[in-house]
Amino acid sequence: MRKLILLAGLLLAISMPVLTYAYEESVLVVLTYEEALALALEDVPALQVLENRLEELEKERYDLNEDIRRMQWQVSTAVLDSMRHQRTELDRQIAHTNLDIEILTLRQEQLLQRAILTIANTTLDLETAEASIAITIEEVRRTERLHHFGLASATELRQARSRLLAEEMNLSNLYIAAVNGLSNLNHLLGQPSYQETYIEWERELPEIPENLSNHISALVLASQTIRQMQINIYRRNEERAQHIEEYRQRGVPRPRRDCDVCEALDWAVDMAVLERTTTKRSMETALRIAFSNLEQLQTEEELARLTLAQAEESLQAAKTNFELGRVTQFEIDRWMFAVFSAEQSIEGILNQQWAAMLALDNPVIL
Numbered sequence: 001m002r003k004l005i006l007l008a009g010l011l012l013a014i015s016m017p018v019l020t021y022a023y024e025e026s027v028l029v030v031l032t033y034e035e036a037l038a039l040a041l042e043d044v045p046a047l048q049v050l051e052n053r054l055e056e057l058e059k060e061r062y063d064l065n066e067d068i069r070r071m072q073w074q075v076s077t078a079v080l081d082s083m084r085h086q087r088t089e090l091d092r093q094i095a096h097t098n099l100d101i102e103i104l105t106l107r108q109e110q111l112l113q114r115a116i117l118t119i120a121n122t123t124l125d126l127e128t129a130e131a132s133i134a135i136t137i138e139e140v141r142r143t144e145r146l147h148h149f150g151l152a153s154a155t156e157l158r159q160a161r162s163r164l165l166a167e168e169m170n171l172s173n174l175y176i177a178a179v180n181g182l183s184n185l186n187h188l189l190g191q192p193s194y195q196e197t198y199i200e201w202e203r204e205l206p207e208i209p210e211n212l213s214n215h216i217s218a219l220v221l222a223s224q225t226i227r228q229m230q231i232n233i234y235r236r237n238e239e240r241a242q243h244i245e246e247y248r249q250r251g252v253p254r255p256r257r258d259c260d261v262c263e264a265l266d267w268a269v270d271m272a273v274l275e276r277t278t279t280k281r282s283m284e285t286a287l288r289i290a291f292s293n294l295e296q297l298q299t300e301e302e303l304a305r306l307t308l309a310q311a312e313e314s315l316q317a318a319k320t321n322f323e324l325g326r327v328t329q330f331e332i333d334r335w336m337f338a339v340f341s342a343e344q345s346i347e348g349i350l351n352q353q354w355a356a357m358l359a360l361d362n363p364v365i366l
Contacts, residue, residue, distance in 0.1 A: 027192065027194070027195045027196065028195075028196045028198070029191070029195055029196070029197050029198070030198040030200065031189075031197065031198065031199050031200070032199075032200050032201075033199060033200060033201040033202065036112060036189060036199050037108075037109055037112055039189040039190055039191070040108050040109070040111065040112045040188050040189055041105060041108055042190060043190060044104070044108060046104055047101065047104050047105070047108075050097055050100050050101050050104065051101065053097055054094065054097045054098065054101065057090055057093050057094045057097060058094060060090060061087060061090040061091070061094065064083065064086060064087050064090065065087065067083065068080070068083050068084065068087065071083075085238075085242075088238075089235070092231050092234070092235060095227075095231060096228050096231055099224040099225075099227055099228050100224075100228075102224050103224050103225070103364055103365075106358070106362050106364065106365050107365055109358060110358055110359070110365050111188060112188060113354075113355050113358055114355065115181065115184055115185040115188055116185070116199055116201060117351055117352070117354075117355045118177075118181045118184070119178065119181045119182070119185065120351050121348050121351060122174060122177050122178045122181055123178070124344045124347055124348050124351075125174050125344075126171070126174045126175070126178060127344065128340070128341055128344045129167065129170055129171045129174055130171065131337050131340055131341070132167055132337065132341075133164070133167050133168065133171060134333075134337075135333060135334060135337050136160075136163055136164045136167050137164060138330055138333065139160055139163075139164075140157075140160045140161055140164050142330065143156055143157050143160040144157060182196075182197065185197060185199075203350065203351070203354045204354065204357060205350065205353050205354060205357070206294060206353060206354075206356060206357040206360050206361075208291055208294060208295060208298075212288075212291060216284050216287045216288065216291075217284070219287060219361070219363055220280050220283045220284050220287065220363060221280075223283060223362070223363050223364045224364045225279060225283070225364050226276060226279065226280055226283070229272065229275060229276040229279060230276065232272050232275075232276075233269070233272045233273055233276060235272075236265070236268045236269045236272045237269055239265055239268070240265040240266065240268075240269055243261060243262065243265055283363045283364075283366070286363060286366040287360070287363050287366065290356065290359060290360055290363075290366055291360065293356065294353065294356055294360065297349055297352055297353050297356070298353070300349050301346060301349045301350065301353075304342060304345045304346045304349055305346060307342045307345070308339065308342035308343060308346065311335060311338040311339045311341075311342050312339055314335050314338065315332070315335035315336060315338070315339055318331050318332045318334075318335045319332060
């Protein structure tokens with residue numbers, strides 16, 4: 001389902017007085033999701049630092065490769081092994097930095113999706129609030145007429161007018177929230193705050209896999225954080241292996257006790273493995289909670305669709321009774337609003353499911 005999110009333009013359709021940027025000419029810009037994400041990734045200081053660091057590491061590795069190729073027949077085996085070990089460490093640093101870039105990119109995309117979701121849900125709330133006010137205005141008019149003929153008390157009239165005032169205040173607050181949402185999104189994209197920005201996005205919905213445990217384990221193992229920790233385990237194991245090799249070359253066994261270096265290296269390996277195991281369990285728990293929340297959203301969607309079906313049945317019954325002269329147009333309007341409200345509720349739930357998808361596929365941002 002193709003979604004077109006109106007970030008500011010829809011506000012112009014609101015019947016209430018609205019804020020205007022008198023000092024700036026409003027500009028309309030339509031962006032695809034990919035274009036918006038590219039803008040959100042521009043000029044991010046932390047990302048620029050990582051990309052500069054990656055460029056330096058890759059240059060250093062290129063220069064070292066050239067040195068190895070040029071000097072491999074001119075230096076001793078020990079020196080060549082040392083250079084190759086240095087290259088391996090550079091490979092690890094490059095891999096680690098690339099994973100840092102992936103993580104930061106995902107976090108920026110998450111910020112973008114949250115901004116889109118805020119605007120989308122605020123838009124739904126605005127539309128529902130406007131429709132509700134139309135119903136409430138008619139209720140006030142009906143109550144005023146009944147009060148005029150002594151069929152409604154002054155208290156009932158005050159209550160009806162109070163409900164209308166409360167809804168008008170709610171609509172005003174929603175308008176302010178929409179303006180703030182526009183401003184926040186434009187700030188994220190590096191655009192002028194007064195710009196009317198549309199973002200086209202595809203609402204794909206996540207599903208709960210049949211074998212959830214295996215799915216979660218595979219996701220966690222493939223996550224950027226676990227892969228970084230695995231790099232650290234390789235590094236610690238290699239440090240210990242080098243230490244053992246030094247003893248082997250000297251022709252003496254590696255001491256198991258009373259060796260501070262040996263104990264420190266063993267401890268470093270154990271801690272790296274423990275950190276990875278602990279983080280893996282935490283991520284698995286977070287994923288299970290996230291999938292549980294998704295299941296709850298799916299249940300809410302089912303209930304909302306049931307509510308919609310009931311409202312549609314009641315609307316049809318009201319239309320039949322209207323033709324028979326048993327009810328007024330106002331009753332039909334009320335059930336039309338009930339149908340509309342249920343449809344808006346479903347849209348909001350589907351938007352929340354969409355927003356959960358990125359984290360469900362990338363547990364590093366949970």
